[in-house]
Amino acid sequence: MTDLGTRPRPVAVPLAVSASARRLPRWAPLAALAAAAALAGGLLAVLGWSTAGFAVLVALLSVVLLVGASRAVEGSRKATDRLVTALVTGAFLVALLPLMSLVWTVVRQGAARFDPEFFTWSMAGVVGAGGGAYHAILGTLVVTALATVISVPVGLLTAVYLVEYGRGRLARGITFLVDVMTGIPSIVAGLFAYALFTLVLGPGTRLGIMGAVALSVLMIPLVVRSTEEMLKLVPNELREAAYALGVPKWLTVVKVVLRTAVGGIATGITLAIARVIGETAPLLVTLGITTGTNLNPFAERMATLPVFSYYQYTQPGVPPEPAIDRAWTAALVLIILVMLFNLLARLISRWFSPRAH
Numbered sequence: 001m002t003d004l005g006t007r008p009r010p011v012a013v014p015l016a017v018s019a020s021a022r023r024l025p026r027w028a029p030l031a032a033l034a035a036a037a038a039l040a041g042g043l044l045a046v047l048g049w050s051t052a053g054f055a056v057l058v059a060l061l062s063v064v065l066l067v068g069a070s071r072a073v074e075g076s077r078k079a080t081d082r083l084v085t086a087l088v089t090g091a092f093l094v095a096l097l098p099l100m101s102l103v104w105t106v107v108r109q110g111a112a113r114f115d116p117e118f119f120t121w122s123m124a125g126v127v128g129a130g131g132g133a134y135h136a137i138l139g140t141l142v143v144t145a146l147a148t149v150i151s152v153p154v155g156l157l158t159a160v161y162l163v164e165y166g167r168g169r170l171a172r173g174i175t176f177l178v179d180v181m182t183g184i185p186s187i188v189a190g191l192f193a194y195a196l197f198t199l200v201l202g203p204g205t206r207l208g209i210m211g212a213v214a215l216s217v218l219m220i221p222l223v224v225r226s227t228e229e230m231l232k233l234v235p236n237e238l239r240e241a242a243y244a245l246g247v248p249k250w251l252t253v254v255k256v257v258l259r260t261a262v263g264g265i266a267t268g269i270t271l272a273i274a275r276v277i278g279e280t281a282p283l284l285v286t287l288g289i290t291t292g293t294n295l296n297p298f299a300e301r302m303a304t305l306p307v308f309s310y311y312q313y314t315q316p317g318v319p320p321e322p323a324i325d326r327a328w329t330a331a332l333v334l335i336i337l338v339m340l341f342n343l344l345a346r347l348i349s350r351w352f353s354p355r356a357h
Contacts, residue, residue: 022073029066036061059090103335110332113325122303123291129322133330135293136308140337143208143287143304144277146297147215152269154216155223162224163231164253181221189217190282197286208297210286211304215276222275226268230261263349270345274338280306305330305337 040057044050063086071079113132121132158178162171193214197205234257242252258265283304289311290301309330316323 022075024070024073028069029062032066032069033058033062035065063087063090106328106332106335109325109328110330113329114332118326118329122293124293126291128317128319131322131326133303133305133308133326133333135290136303136305136330137333138293138295139208139287139302140277140305140334142295142297143211143215143283143302144273146209146212147219147276148269148273150212150216151219151223151272155220155272156227156265158220158224159227159231160253160258162228164249164257178221178224181217182225184217185281186218186279187281187285189214190285192217193282194285206286206288206301207299208287208294208302211283211302212297214282214286215279218279218282219272219276222272223269226271227261227265230264230268231257233264234260266348267345270341273341277337277341278306278334280310283307284310305334309334 036058039061040054043057044054063083066086067079067083070082117130118132118134119137120134121130122135123131123133124135158174162174166174193210196213197207197210201207238256238260239252242256243249247255284307287304287307288301289307290303294300294302309327312323312327312330316327
């Protein structure tokens, strides 16, 4: 019987290091980028310099160099992974570039009149330089708030009906109408509101409530769709647990379903507000423009930031520079308002979302 203690030890045979075990150094992407920049700079120095061409060449050459080096060192699988990562990152940067360019342009152009006078003065009696958008800012807030008051209850209750109660032809018909309303042009909403109030009050009527109704036509389907999706995400187990305890269905919807989905619902409402707060076409038809401050949506014309910016840019007067500066600043204020609404939605979502204890 062979003694296990005297058995000869197996000789360790060194294995060849596979290609997949090799890795490029962590600084390889930066090295590829630097080499691509040098190559692109040298090429464009001969062909003629172009900033956009330099950026495109650097992006393409860096990907080619990095993927080629990865294929030679790491193998085809890792090289494919690096190629897909580069394509996804490039697509993200391409999508981000117009947004950053837009924000930078609006901030740079709008900073000229971003002063206290712009927020405390209207355009009543102002010709040329000076004046502000105080009346337009307040008008935008009033019309948007009124549209929200109209749209949120209608959209919220419609979504609750579709998810919790709706069955049969009526529910399918409502869903179809909501889908159609989601895609209608904004000018159609303005013409609808104008025609509706013209039948009641006569032609030539311009009121703040008309603009709010036009915006609510655009806002309601967004509220319905976002709220409907959030309610569908609520687990059925929560509803069944409430029913098992004898809670009526309406109370289950109010206390359990809506309470669970309140964060997503608030986010959807905020997105709907951000969608309509910058609309110009329906407000051009229903509100018109005024140089004074009017906070009564049921009397006379009202000024809003989108329409104010439109008229300041298209009808600047002589000299045109002061009016164009006011138009850019109005656009900047609109962007700030949208950002504030998004921050408010995040706070609401954090405050009211259910927490695990």
